[in-house]
Amino acid sequence: MEEIKVKYFTDDIDELCYVEGKSDWIDLHAAETVTMKAGEFRLIPLGVAIALPEGYEAHIVPRSSTFKNYGILQTNSMGVVDYTYRGDGDQWRMPAYATRDVTIEKNARICQFRIMKNQPRLTFTKVEHLDGPDRGGFGSTGK
Ligand SMILES: O=c1ccn([C@H]2C[C@H](O)[C@@H](COP(=O)(O)OP(=O)(O)OP(=O)(O)O)O2)c(=O)[nH]1
Numbered sequence: 001m002e003e004i005k006v007k008y009f010t011d012d013i014d015e016l017c018y019v020e021g022k023s024d025w026i027d028l029h030a031a032e033t034v035t036m037k038a039g040e041f042r043l044i045p046l047g048v049a050i051a052l053p054e055g056y057e058a059h060i061v062p063r064s065s066t067f068k069n070y071g072i073l074q075t076n077s078m079g080v081v082d083y084t085y086r087g088d089g090d091q092w093r094m095p096a097y098a099t100r101d102v103t104i105e106k107n108a109r110i111c112q113f114r115i116m117k118n119q120p121r122l123t124f125t126k127v128e129h130l131d132g133p134d135r136g137g138f139g140s141t142g143k
Pocket of ligand 1: 060076078079080081082083084085091092093094095
């Protein structure tokens with residue numbers, strides 16, 4: 001089991017919780033009540049700074065129900081939190097675009113995250129041709 005240090009920027013949100021059995025993604029909460037107009041962009045504070053284990057990064061995505069409940073889209077589709085984003089002031093945020101007028105209450109569960117191992121170190125070699133057969137492009141595996 002990995003132990004992870006979490007700094008909370010407010011006492012008004014539930015603490016992070018690994019829920020056994022249902023999903024191993026961990027919910028994240030809005031750290032303040034946010035009111036947005038349709039078409040507005042905000043970086044919604046998630047109220048935590050986290051020291052990830054060495055060799056890991058975190059991926060943040062919206063909860064499945066977030067768009068239905070709040071009409072917001074995460075503008076980067078998936079947030080990548082680097083291992084180095086681990087300072088005392090490195091609060092996690094959700095970049096959000098509102099498709100309708102909405103108020104998101106403090107402590108609402110709007111995102112979820114998991115940690116992932118960093119990929120191996122890569123080098124890139126320029127070549128003129130690749131050996132494999134072509135796959136045939138988008139949609140070629142069937143309708
Ligand atoms: O949805 C997200 C995505 C990123 N971050 C934090 C963690 C990440 O490590 C940092 C990246 O900030 P930076 O200013 O480096 O962004 P960038 O210049 O766009 O770089 P990158 O290519 O690392 O995303 O922002 C969040 O809080 N939420």
